[in-house]
Amino acid sequence: MKSYKLLTPGPLTTTDTVKRQMLFDHCTWDDDYKQITQEIRRGLLELAHVQPEEYTAVLMQGSGSFGVESVLTSVVGDGDELLICANGAYGERMTEIARHAGMKYHVYNEHYNRVPNAQKIGEILDADPAITHVAMVHSETTSGILNDIEAVGKVVKEKGRVFIVDAMSSFGGVDIPVKAWGIDFIISSANKCIQGVPGFSFIIARRDLLEQSAGKARSLSLDLYDQWKTMEIDGKWRFTSPTHTVLAFAQAMRELAEEGGIEARNKRYTENNRLLIQKLEEMGIRPYIDGTHQGPIITTFFYPEPCHFTFAQMYEYIKDRGYAIYPGKVTEAETFRIGNIGEIYQEDIEKVCAVLKEFLEEYNHEEN
Numbered sequence: 001m002k003s004y005k006l007l008t009p010g011p012l013t014t015t016d017t018v019k020r021q022m023l024f025d026h027c028t029w030d031d032d033y034k035q036i037t038q039e040i041r042r043g044l045l046e047l048a049h050v051q052p053e054e055y056t057a058v059l060m061q062g063s064g065s066f067g068v069e070s071v072l073t074s075v076v077g078d079g080d081e082l083l084i085c086a087n088g089a090y091g092e093r094m095t096e097i098a099r100h101a102g103m104k105y106h107v108y109n110e111h112y113n114r115v116p117n118a119q120k121i122g123e124i125l126d127a128d129p130a131i132t133h134v135a136m137v138h139s140e141t142t143s144g145i146l147n148d149i150e151a152v153g154k155v156v157k158e159k160g161r162v163f164i165v166d167a168m169s170s171f172g173g174v175d176i177p178v179k180a181w182g183i184d185f186i187i188s189s190a191n192k193c194i195q196g197v198p199g200f201s202f203i204i205a206r207r208d209l210l211e212q213s214a215g216k217a218r219s220l221s222l223d224l225y226d227q228w229k230t231m232e233i234d235g236k237w238r239f240t241s242p243t244h245t246v247l248a249f250a251q252a253m254r255e256l257a258e259e260g261g262i263e264a265r266n267k268r269y270t271e272n273n274r275l276l277i278q279k280l281e282e283m284g285i286r287p288y289i290d291g292t293h294q295g296p297i298i299t300t301f302f303y304p305e306p307c308h309f310t311f312a313q314m315y316e317y318i319k320d321r322g323y324a325i326y327p328g329k330v331t332e333a334e335t336f337r338i339g340n341i342g343e344i345y346q347e348d349i350e351k352v353c354a355v356l357k358e359f360l361e362e363y364n365h366e367e368n
C-alpha cells in the first residue's frame with residue numbers, strides 16, 4: 001500500500017515518534033500508566049489556562065462525538081432546556097444527540113457561511129427563561145468557519161446560563177482561555193490539533209457544575225460524572241482504556257510543548273492555511289468562507305468554473321502523489337475541502353498545490 005499524508009481534519013498525520021509509542025502494551029492498573037493519565041489531565045488544564053481548583057479534565061473512550069454526547073446527556077438534566085446554536089453538520093449532530101436522548105432542546109440555525117450572532121443568542125435567552133444551557137461549535141469543520149465563542153460566552157454568562165463548547169478541531173491549534181471566555185464545559189479529542197491518534201475524547205469541566213450533574217446521566221458508559229469520580233481517585237479509567245492511544249497522546253503533548261505550545265502551533269497552521277488559500281486562488285479556486293471568518297484548520301473550496309472533472313478523479317490523482325484530501329460537506333454548493341493541521345508544513349502545501357495545478361492542466365478540459 002502506498003502511503004500518503006492526510007490533509008483531513010482528524011485523524012491527521014502524526015509524527016513517527018508519536019506512532020512509535022504504540023509499540024508497547026501497557027498494563028491498565030499499573031501505577032506508571034495511571035500517572036500518565038494524571039499527567040495528561042494536568043497538562044490539558046494548563047493548555048486551557050484554568051486552575052485545578054476550579055476546573056478538571058476527564059478523558060472519555062470513543063471518538064469526539066462520544067465526548068459531546070457524554071457532556072450533553074450527563075449535564076443537561078431532565079428539568080433543564082438546551083439551546084443549540086448550529087451553523088454546520090457538527091452543530092446539527094448536537095441536535096441529533098439531544099433528540100435521541102429525549103432532551104428538551106431549541107435550535108438556533110445560522111447559515112453555514114455565517115457565524116452564530118451573540119446578540120441574537122442574548123435575545124433568545126431573554127425571551128425564554130426556561131433555557132438553562134447553551135451549546136455551540138468553535139471551529140465548524142463542515143465549512144472551516146471559526147465561530148466567535150468569546151462573544152457568545154460573554155452573553156451566556158451575562159444571562160446566567162451554562163456554556164458548552166465543542167472545540168474538537170480547534171483545541172490545541174487555537175488558543176482558548178476557557179475561563180476568561182465563560183466556558184463551563186469544553187470538548188475535544190485525541191486525534192485533532194494535539195496530534196495524537198484516535199481513541200478518546202476529553203472534556204475540561206467546571207468542578208462545581210460537574211458535581212451538580214451527579215445522577216443525571218441518561219447512559220451508563222457515557223456518564224461524565226461517574227467517569228470523573230473514578231478517574232479522580234488515582235488516574236484509573238472506569239472501563240478499559242485505549243492504552244496505546246493514551247501513550248501516543250502523552251507523547252503528542254510533549255511534542256506540542258517542544259514546538260512552542262499552542263502559540264507556535266497556531267502560527268504554523270495559520271501560515272499553512274494562508275499559503276493554501278493564496279495558491280488555490282491563483283488557480284481560480286475560491287474559498288467558501290470569507291477571509292474574516294475563515295479558521296486556520298480546514299478550508300472549503302468551490303470547484304473552478306468551468307469544471308470538467310469529478311472529486312473522485314481529483315482525489316485519486318492527488319492521493320497517488322502523496323496526499324489525501326476531503327470531499328465537501330456544505331449542503332448548498334459543490335465544494336471540496338483541504339485540511340492543513342497535523343504534521344504538515346509549508347513544503348507540503350507547496351507540493352499539494354503543485355500536484356493540483358498539474359491535475360487541472362491535465363484534466364480540466366471539455367473532453368473529460
Ligand SMILES: *Cc1c(COP(=O)(O)O)cnc(C)c1O
Pocket residue numbers: 009010063064065066090137139140141166167168169189
Ligand atoms: C471531528 C469533530 C467532531 C467529532 O467527530 P468524530 O467523528 O466523532 O471524532 C465533533 N465536532 C467537530 C467540530 C469535529 O471537527
